[in-house]
Amino acid sequence: MANRKLEERVIEIYQTHYSDVYRFLICFTGNSNDAEDLTQEVFIRVLNHLSKHTSGSLKTWIFSIAKHTAIDHYRRKRFTSIFKESFFKQIPSNELDPNAEIEMDEFKKGIHQAISKLKPDFRAVVILRGINEFTIKETADILHWSESKVKVDYHRALKILRKKLNIDTEEVIRNAN
Template sequence: MPNIENLEDRIIEIYRWHYLDVYRFLICFTGNQNDAEDLTQEVFVRVLNNLSNFNTGSLKTWIFSIAKHTAIDHYRKKRFSSIFKEGFFKQLPSSEMEPDDLMERNEVKIIVHAAISKLKPDYRAVVILRGVNELTIKETADILQCSESKVKVDYHRALKILKNKLNIDPGEVIGNANG
């Protein structure tokens, strides 16, 4: 039974390497920790059940594609109105930052998250994948099953909408707005 042990080891390794990124994506997409935990579990059950069907391409991209479809299915079922309301894009605070600066940064993040939640799902997914998870344009295109140029255009348009709504540079909060 060495094959089973190897398969089990591979599954454990896949989970260990990709769990946090998938969880982060889902928490950003749903805005709810409990839903994100449930959906993350569902994603890895789907990965386990379909791993034998995976044979080419990037494993990470394939897993994120499953996560995206799981999140969209959830979104369609629930049709929730507020995403990111709890502000889960947490960064480790710098010990050099003043408490007032930390508070201001967190307030801006919450406002940005609220604005992101109002974007149409395609724009929201691109912003989360590119701006939050910092995936490449190619990885994002593979996950969203679209062209790289569509990713670039949607990301640019989404950031432009955010900038207009917020009157700030969203790149300062969610990542580099260029590229």
Template structure:
């Protein structure tokens, strides 16, 4: 339980500490910076509402990411996205020092990867984003997803296997069309 006298300063501290990580998670999950900004605000509104009742049984970071996961899934259910990842986000990640052909190859590779991630089941997609992109530990991921560490390991393994299969199909399709 957080002391109500210290609540305002604690909220500011939490916001400053976790905002960027939550925002990046939501950009990866939604593929939209605008949606991620809105959802990040929603996450911190929920954190604000629940912070006075936070009892410390969980790590604060995993509690916040659990809220972020629920907000993202609620958003996904409402929108029923056909594609969760957009190229505009990845164009910003490219280094300006690369040659045009290298940039094109990197954009294409990222597009293939994120289209394949977008086609994964939501629970596989979440574990790939948390473990593979955000680099959460198995225990942190299990707390966020509210499942056992064993399930995280199994889902991550299966998700990567499925991702590899999808990427092989995509790349073979591109090579076939290029002939």
């Protein structure tokens, strides 16, 4: 009976958080195959350590695991660039005009390149706050930072992106989604 309840709980957690974790990991790795593998690794870690999770938000705990999994992957592979073309190719375009589509693709590539050149801490906070739209508190919990560090690093990262892209920061986040 207890195993059945645990199994149901794990399935519920997986179904509830899978797409958010996958989206975070695809943003971090830029590769759908790596993101899929890492997502599975995250949920294996969640399953193996679920009994140890006693306090705090389950969602932030899972994203903390995802962040550490992504960083471990990053360190293992020693990427020169975290983001790959595949992330922005997966974003469907609502434009029908081929010229507008080409312009948007170029714009997304520019965002992709600018984000990929951010240091890992800035990249993580931009993905969590700007793309995944986590609150400051959730982002702080996931990254194990203070809320003020999240605010400062997010502000600094957006300032760098704005400077690199020479555009309005809100436009960067809106078009990255």
